[in-house]
Amino acid sequence: MQIIKSNKTQFEYDIQAILKSFYPEWEPHMLAPDSHIRDRRILEGEPVMELYFGETEVTLKMLVVLPRLSLEKGLHNFEKEHGESEEAGKLYTWHPAESEGTPAYKNGFKKFFYSALCQATGRTLPWGNLTGIRPTKIAMTMMEQGKSKEEINAYLREMHLVSEEKTKLAIEIAEREQEILSVLHYENGYSLYVGIPFCPTTCLYCSFTSYPISAWKKRVGEYLSALGREIEETARLFQDKILDTVYIGGGTPTSLSAEQLEWLLKKLKDCFDFSTVQEFTVEAGRADSITEEKLRVLYENGVTRISVNPQTMKQETLDLIGRRHTVEQVEEAFRLARRVGFTNINMDMILGLPGETAADVVHTIETIQALAPDELTVHSLAVKRASKLGRWIEENGVTAYNNTDEIMEIAARGAADMGMMPYYLYRQKNMSGNFENVGYAKEEKYGIYNILINEEKQTILALGAGAITKGVFSDDRIERCENVKDVGQYIERIDEMIERKRRLL
Numbered sequence: 483m484q485i486i487k488s489n490k491t492q493f494e495y496d497i498q499a500i501l502k503s504f505y506p507e508w509e510p511h512m513l514a515p516d517s518h519i520r521d522r523r524i525l526e527g528e529p530v531m532e533l534y535f536g537e538t539e540v541t542l543k544m545l546v547v548l549p550r551l552s553l554e555k556g557l558h559n560f561e562k563e564h565g566e567s568e569e570a571g572k573l574y575t576w577h578p579a580e581s582e583g584t585p586a587y588k589n590g591f592k593k594f595f596y597s598a599l600c601q602a603t604g605r606t607l608p609w610g611n612l613t614g615i616r617p618t619k620i621a622m623t624m625m626e627q628g629k630s631k632e633e634i635n636a637y638l639r640e641m642h643l644v645s646e647e648k649t650k651l652a653i654e655i656a657e658r659e660q661e662i663l664s665v666l667h668y669e670n671g672y673s674l675y676v677g678i679p680f681c682p683t684t685c686l687y688c689s690f691t692s693y694p695i696s697a698w699k700k701r702v703g704e705y706l707s708a709l710g711r712e713i714e715e716t717a718r719l720f721q722d723k724i725l726d727t728v729y730i731g732g733g734t735p736t737s738l739s740a741e742q743l744e745w746l747l748k749k750l751k752d753c754f755d756f757s758t759v760q761e762f763t764v765e766a767g768r769a770d771s772i773t774e775e776k777l778r779v780l781y782e783n784g785v786t787r788i789s790v791n792p793q794t795m796k797q798e799t800l801d802l803i804g805r806r807h808t809v810e811q812v813e814e815a816f817r818l819a820r821r822v823g824f825t826n827i828n829m830d831m832i833l834g835l836p837g838e839t840a841a842d843v844v845h846t847i848e849t850i851q852a853l854a855p856d857e858l859t860v861h862s863l864a865v866k867r868a869s870k871l872g873r874w875i876e877e878n879g880v881t882a883y884n885n886t887d888e889i890m891e892i893a894a895r896g897a898a899d900m901g902m903m904p905y906y907l908y909r910q911k912n913m914s915g916n917f918e919n920v921g922y923a924k925e926e927k928y929g930i931y932n933i934l935i936n937e938e939k940q941t942i943l944a945l946g947a948g949a950i951t952k953g954v955f956s957d958d959r960i961e962r963c964e965n966v967k968d969v970g971q972y973i974e975r976i977d978e979m980i981e982r983k984r985r986l987l
């Protein structure tokens with residue numbers, strides 16, 4: 483654990499988030515004279531820096547030599563520098579012009595803290611001191627306030643020190659999102675999410691609500707009946723509203739049998755009015771869950787968009803990350819979906835997977851290009867400490883954060899070569915290389931729901947284990963209500979899940 487000594491407890495969240503952007507493996511904690519901490523790990527942690535908030539100046543003193551971030555080896559492939567360094571013991575000073583306690587003071591502090599770290603580590607980060615997961619939301623909000631592109635550009639560059647390239651990307655995506663969302667019913671519309679928390683097996687990096695279907699086979703029926711009740715009861719709350727988009731995710735919904743899928747789709751259509759739906763997506767993410775019969779059920783029930791996700795086209799990596807399917811199965815599932823009639827198919831890929839090089843990413847992109855999907859979603863690997871991958875990395879001593887500008891560029895160029903444009907973007911904590919996830923699509927194939935979930939422009943009613951309903955109200959309030967993740971608990975406490983939504987909505 484890394485300790486930041488301070489004379490005051492303030493901005494702890496921002497300090498931790500910025501430090502973790504540089505060093506995702508760190509567990510930074512702030513220790514001030516007034517902190518009441520009993521955790522021995524914190525009390526015995528390694529003091530790495532000291533902050534002093536004075537009346538006219540703020541100082542930051544480095545107490546150790548910070549691990550350097552090397553340009554050549556990729557952002558987080560760092561090596562600890564040995565020997566003398568001018569950074570150990572170095573003092574950074576800021577003279578704030580703003581009064582303490584104001585938003586401007588906080589912004590000024592974040593800029594100062596981030597800039598000091600850039601000097602100490604020898605690197606800048608692509609998204610500057612922005613630590614939130616939705617950088618495009620800033621651009622979008624400013625556009626809605628009538629700000630010009632130049633003003634947004636200046637704000638992101640000067641206030642948050644975002645790179646020129648990422649600033650351009652954020653503004654480009656926000657403009658496209660605004661145009662795509664113009665078809666929605668803002669006043670009276672909503673979207674629907676349904677979660678199926680089962681998958682053929684659990685991937686090593688998984689951080690979603692997902693259980694291996696073989697272990698839950700006996701209770702899938704019970705899960706569907708509970709879900710059916712939630713569908714019936716909540717549909718009544720939305721009788722007077724317009725349903726814009728529907729997304730069935732999870733998990734992997736196609737882990738269900740063709741009969742179960744048919745039952746679910748019919749239940750949804752019986753309870754909700756689908757006549758206004760502009761986009762109906764089902765995640766068919768895992769090739770080992772796809773059959774022709776299931777694809778036909780989806781197609782015949784009006785599903786307009788599916789995902790067939792390779793993540794990588796390198797068999798060795800697929801085996802390592804526990805996907806338990808072959809590259810050929812992905813290709814076959816994709817072709818089958820085309821034959822059945824799907825004209826909007828997304829493919830997901832992950833950058834920064836353990837052991838993957840730039841050449842592997844080029845291979846994955848070329849194999850995807852040969853299939854010619856309509857959308858490509860490029861994720862940077864996010865390693866959650868609790869995931870199987872987090873433990874695997876620790877045990878095997880592998881560097882997980884090996885994503886680089888070059889690799890990101892290969893994916894972006896690959897998407898552009900397929901005639902796709904970036905249309906949504908979000909970030910996660912602990913991402914490989916502190917980059918971002920970007921959705922690319924051909925014109926007219928943009929996934930509206932993907933933008934909605936990020937930009938929080940419309941109420942999303944979310945059903946099923948682990949699903950989070952977001953109420954977006956006319957006074958700009960956003961409130962959430964979460965279903966329990968555990969499938970057994972969800973089944974037992976279904977009345978409570980329904981009641982929670984009734985109260986929120």
Ligand code: SF4
Nearest residue numbers: 681684685688692733
């Ligand atoms: S397919 Fe997706 S949801 Fe299922 S285990 Fe893999 S990462 Fe998790």
